[in-house]
Structure formats: C-alpha cells, structure tokens
Amino acid sequence: MKARIYITRKLPDEVVRGLQEQFHVTMWEKVDIPVPYEILEKEIQHVDGLFSMLTETIDEKLLQKAKKLKVISTMAVGYNNIDIAAASKQRIMVTHTPGVLxxxxxxxxxxxxxxxxxxxxxxxxxxxxxxxxxxxxxxxxxxxxxxxxxxxxxxxxxxxxxxxxxxxxxxxxxxxxxxxxxxxxxxxxxxxxxxxxxxxxxxxxxxxxxxxxxxxxxxxxxxxxxxxxxxxxxxxxxxxxxxxxxxxxxxxxxxxxxxxxxxxxxxxxxxxxxxxxxxxxxxLPHIGSASVKTRLAMAHLAAQQLIDGLHGKRPENTVNPIVFE
Incomplete structure (x- = not known):
C-alpha cells in the first residue's frame, strides 16, 4: 500500500507528478491562501509525510494528532514555524532546503x-x-x-x-x-x-x-x-x-x-x-528566493527529501538528526 502525503500549497505539476508516482498525494489547491490550521489538523492525522511551507504553524498540538507521520519536508531554509522538539519526541524527521536558494x-x-x-x-x-x-x-x-x-x-x-x-x-x-x-x-x-x-x-x-x-x-x-x-x-x-x-x-x-x-x-x-x-x-512580500529556477529547485529538493525519508533513508538536510539515534 502506498504511503500517504499531504502538500500544503499547490506546487508545479512536474513536482507533484514525481511524488504521485510513489505516494498517494493530497494537496491544498490554493496558490495564494495558506491551508487553514483546522484543515491541516484533520489531514495530518492520516498521512505518513508532510510537504510544508513556511506559512504553516506546525506546533505540538498539531503533531500530537499525527500518529502516522514520519517526515516533514519544508520548502524553506528557516524552520522556526515547526516545533522541532515536539517532532523529535515523536521520532518525526524534519528537513529543509538550504543551499539551493x-x-x-x-x-x-x-x-x-x-x-x-x-x-x-x-x-x-x-x-x-x-x-x-x-x-x-x-x-x-x-x-x-x-x-x-x-x-x-x-x-x-x-x-x-x-x-x-x-x-x-x-x-x-x-x-x-x-x-x-x-x-x-x-x-x-x-x-x-x-x-x-x-x-x-x-x-x-x-x-x-x-x-x-x-x-x-x-x-x-x-x-x-x-x-x-x-x-x-x-x-x-x-x-x-x-x-x-x-x-x-x-x-x-x-x-x-x-x-x-x-x-x-x-x-x-x-x-x-x-x-x-x-x-x-x-x-517586499517575502520574495528573497523568488526566481523560477530557485523555487523549482527548492520544490524538487523538498520532494526528494520527503521521498528519501519515507523510504527509510536519512535525508541530506535533516534538521533533527537525533531521530536516527
């Protein structure tokens, strides 16, 4: 049975297709509106992987509902919106996308x-x-x-x-x-x-x-x-x-x-x-990394790290390597 993942913002088709080949994918279809916390709270209960953005608040309350979650892959360098301690406590690996931007x-x-x-x-x-x-x-x-x-x-x-x-x-x-x-x-x-x-x-x-x-x-x-x-x-x-x-x-x-x-x-x-x-x-509206080439590179890197994590590998840019100890 395919693992399930949830994507918190509409991504380019080429990125989504690569994930759909391996997983059952559900995605928030809005481009300019972040997924509401209440919807994310429902979705996260049923997924093995989460492809997230810097706009989501991923706190301890949310993570406590994520009984199956193994990987959070965020399409950003910063991860201050994620409770890393809570994720580590539940053995959920968190990855980010430095370097490419x-x-x-x-x-x-x-x-x-x-x-x-x-x-x-x-x-x-x-x-x-x-x-x-x-x-x-x-x-x-x-x-x-x-x-x-x-x-x-x-x-x-x-x-x-x-x-x-x-x-x-x-x-x-x-x-x-x-x-x-x-x-x-x-x-x-x-x-x-x-x-x-x-x-x-x-x-x-x-x-x-x-x-x-x-x-x-x-x-x-x-x-x-x-x-x-x-x-x-x-x-x-x-x-x-x-x-x-x-x-x-x-x-x-x-x-x-x-x-x-x-x-x-x-x-x-x-x-x-x-x-x-x-x-x-x-x-400016938070466009530091907003070139077509870079945003695609970030999305592909975040997707690959989600794939690696769900296949039991240690992703390249793991924020909390303590989960592997």
Missing amino acids: TETTADLTFALLMAAARRVIEASDYVRKGSWKTWSPMLLTGQDIYGSTLGIIGFGQIGQALARRAAGFNMKVLYYSRSRKEHAEKETGAIYTDLESLLKESDFVSVLTPLTAETKHIIDEKELALMKKTAILINTARGEVVNETALYQALQNGEILAAGLDVFQEEPISMDHPLLTLPNVVA
Whole structure:
C-alpha cells in the first residue's frame, strides 16, 4: 500500500507528478491562501509525510494528532514555524532546503540595499504620480553604495554570498556571527567584529541570521541607536529578528535613514501597519528566493527529501538528526 502525503500549497505539476508516482498525494489547491490550521489538523492525522511551507504553524498540538507521520519536508531554509522538539519526541524527521536558494536570496538582498539607498521606489512613484516637472540638483538624492561599509549580521552561506557581491562595489565588509568564519574571511575579505562595532561603523546593516530565541529582536531600540543617522537597515532573514516598533520610531525620528524589508513579524503585513506609511521604507512580500529556477529547485529538493525519508533513508538536510539515534 502506498504511503500517504499531504502538500500544503499547490506546487508545479512536474513536482507533484514525481511524488504521485510513489505516494498517494493530497494537496491544498490554493496558490495564494495558506491551508487553514483546522484543515491541516484533520489531514495530518492520516498521512505518513508532510510537504510544508513556511506559512504553516506546525506546533505540538498539531503533531500530537499525527500518529502516522514520519517526515516533514519544508520548502524553506528557516524552520522556526515547526516545533522541532515536539517532532523529535515523536521520532518525526524534519528537513529543509538550504543551499539551493543562497545566490538568489543574496541577489535580492543586494537589490533591496540598492533600492533603499538610491530611493528607487520613491523615484518611480514620483514619475508615475506626475510630480516630475524638471531636473533638479538635489532631487531624490540617495546614498552612495560604492566604497561604503556593509555590516552583515549572520555569516552563513547567504551572508558570505552577499559579501562576494559587495566586493564588486569595493565595499568594506564587516560581519558578526556566533562563531568566526576564518575560511570565509580569506575568500571574501570580510572582517569579523562585535555587534556594537558593526552597528556603529556600517553604512548598511544586513540581517541574515536565522530566527532563534537568541536572535529574536537582535535589532532593537538599543541597536538602532548605535547606527549612523545615514545608515540603512536591510532585513531578508525573518521578521522577528527586528523589533518593528523600534524600527518605526528610529525611521520616523531620523535615527537611521531608511530600511529595506522583505520579511515582517506578521505576514502578510497589514495595510495599516505604521512602517508602510513611511516613504523611506522599501517593503517586499517575502520574495528573497523568488526566481523560477530557485523555487523549482527548492520544490524538487523538498520532494526528494520527503521521498528519501519515507523510504527509510536519512535525508541530506535533516534538521533533527537525533531521530536516527
């Protein structure tokens, strides 16, 4: 009898077909609406494998109903939405998809940096609203990127890829990480420093750390106060690594110059959120890895790891290897 799997969002046909060849597949057919918790709660009771997204809350209450579940394969790098301890307790392996989205996310991070620095969205809106009447010496002037200092908080694969892009702009790169990455320093020229020094010295601060108990609000009122008044904050990690209330106040009061945000504490962000009232905020809908090639690669990797797990193999990117002990 074929194992049963549930997919929490509509996937490309080529990915689904590969899974249907081996398993009985049920899928939430909506593209733009996450599966409601109540439906997932019912579906998870009957499946051996779960193909999930970052939009699902997979908590202990949900997992307690998953009596047959063996594998959760999430199509994301981050897995803070999954209760890993509860999954491990029930011997459910959890996998994620790092690596395949590194370069694409670094591209978007640098694009967001450039858009915020050069006020690209403001300038585009200025034209579209018919406000452009003539050239003016100081009209929509932004910040230079070439030759500036970039501070990267979290120096994993994406952080290192961002540093390589910065090299092409002759940027000085500082980084702060849980541990020093000397091999990456040699490759990228990045300089290891403490968080306070990074915040004080950087023209751009890019947050690329995973969301954990230690990194929640790693950028808060105190950290924002350390930054230059001309500094720009970029967040393409997770929304909760930045205290959004403190960020709003810092932007409104001129403590920092601007922000480029691809992630938010609540997604989608509410249309009446204070951050969206500020012209010096570039806001994107969590599209860091959103290229056709990369999203397909993520889906195929997540599918393969689900297959491996259900066939008794140890998937390449297992989050909780303790389940194999």
